[in-house]
Amino acid sequence: MIYAGIDAGSRTVKAILLDGKELRVLASGIADQGIKQADLAESLLKDILKKAGINRKDVGKIIATGYGRNAIDFADTTITEITCHACGVHHWIPQARTVVDIGGQDSKVLRLEPDGGVRDFVMNDRCAAGTGRFLEVVAAKLEVSLNDLGGMAQRAKKASAISSMCVVFAETEIIGLLASGETPENIVAGVQMSITSRITSMAGRNITDPVVFTGGVALIPGMDKALESAINHKIIISPEPQMTGALGAAILAGREGLEHVSIIG
């Protein structure tokens, strides 16, 4: 049986088709988020079904997760992104005990049980300072693309000190730093440090190795090093970090589908 997971995040929507028996990803896709979230997700699902040559009626169950999960009206059910990210990361890296997920507009730290279940979690979705949104703001201010930020941070001689606790004020601070002659590279490195220090204060003292980094921000070069330095633990970037939520949703759809089969069987 084939199962689908859809992660309707704040910046992008992701979808995965999974072979429920072999737990093998058959197809996946990603699209920018928009106002008509259900339509976007439906269209993405159609695209990946086509790509994999699979008929919609062969999909046993669809689970939606993410910020916009309740808008995905064609999903069979919804599960929070906390549970789905834990499941997705555990699939890739079964020994993971801590997951740091930094997305476009939120960030979370999950502590996992040895079997991949969630032991505990903390989440920040009220302040942009610990999220990918901060990187978008600095990229816009420096007139570079998000993809350029990693290279810039690597060329930095010294990370600028960004002391503001709020992205709005940090933006003003960045203007001041540029005016005082600070290099854009140092500023980008400083912003990366600022984001990861927010994660550190959110995570508290209870970080257990191995720590896996997931979410779209994990794709930006240098963020893993900044995180590693901030939390003082070695970081493993999850395979396909943007897709772990959708993958977890698809795996959980498979589990729920199997439970259903065993009940009716």
Place this chain on the structure above:
Amino acid sequence: MNLAPKKITLTEWDERFIELQSAGINQPKYGGPLRRYLTDGDLRLEKLKFDNSPASLNLWNFLLTEEDRLHASRKEGRKIIGTMKDLGTVPVMAYSLPNVTAFYPDGAWWTPCVMEMSSGVLAVADSLGIDESFCPVRAMLGAFVTKAHFPDPDLIVCSVGATCDDFSAIAQRLNGLGYPILWWEILHRRKPERNEQSVKLPGGFECPVGQVEFVESELQRVKLAIESLAGMKIDDKRLCTGIKTANKVRQYLRELRQLTFTARFCPLPALELLIAEMLAIHFCSDQQESLDVLSGLLEEIRKRISAGVGFFDPDAVRIFWVNPVADLRVMNLLEDCGGRICGTDYLFCHALDEIPLDIHPMNALARMALADPMVGSTGDRAQRICNDIGLFGSEAVIVSRIPGASHCALEGAIIADEVRSKMRLPVLEIEVPPLADSILPSLNTRLTALVETVKERRKK
């Protein structure tokens, strides 16, 4: 008439009220449809879901008519005492006298909980320099200034010392506006040194005998002031009778909590239980009526339990809740997300313990005051929470922070760490502002994730 337990909206209560009236149900003198409070400005009621029992209707009506009772007390010539930053000690003394009504001006923090911003009390507090960096209890200052919620008390009594810093600052501001306050000092509860004689306190704590003696002497000053105002003595006999009545309220609440937390089907929603628990502090300005309201509620839930009916599935996740919320919708949200209340610490759990009757009554009140979770260490509070978790079988804990409340910022992490390490339970920390509209979706995600986490743990 359908009497099955159900959570209903205000509009559904309109219809249900007509049904109850047609059925000839007895209403207390303050009874009536809940809709009338919406017309008076209690806008939040339209967004809540309520228990559909007549007993809960009485509870809501009792709560929402407190201002009327206070104004009636004034007209009757009763002496009115505002007992501030006192979670259940001075009111016991006050209600020992027949011509005194005590109330809890701090309770005005509830005003935005039911009126949202329509009362304007927070804006008044802002204008007096007590802005949102303070606890929402600052609404009390606005309520004093607007005089729209309660009559000016004949006497204001306020504890100070090892209490809430925010509240002390707010009460001092009130004092500065010309309201005389009788301050009494409460000490920070500490463990006795080796050479000090120890006293056991309700709730399982202990402190040096010297602390009890000091607090008792402070309460004696308050007692004298109340006697002088009322023109009669609070003798030991009267005080013991007052303590027995307060203990009856506490007994009812303990049973209500025990039954609600442990029944297979939850017999009472979290919102109504929260309001019922608040009666322990100040009796909603009528001690005898508090007893009647609580006994009605108890009777209803006993009936529900014996009939095997209640709310939610039996597999609803059992949540222990720490601190009251400033937006009441969050209590509804917990249940919408698959949780049920199973243990609470709304900062006054000592007011649910019985006041000792085998010692001198003033000494007993001093011990109660020192058992207040706010005057001891957070570690003590966390320990009591862990004990209750064990007692009620809670599966997860939510620590709800109150924005601006300085104690919340400090306590949350300590309580969470203690619960995680001692009870091995998941803990969720949230913050609930008086208007939580913008964060309800994210609160929904967190509460749902906590419920999912517990359900996953159950499979192991």
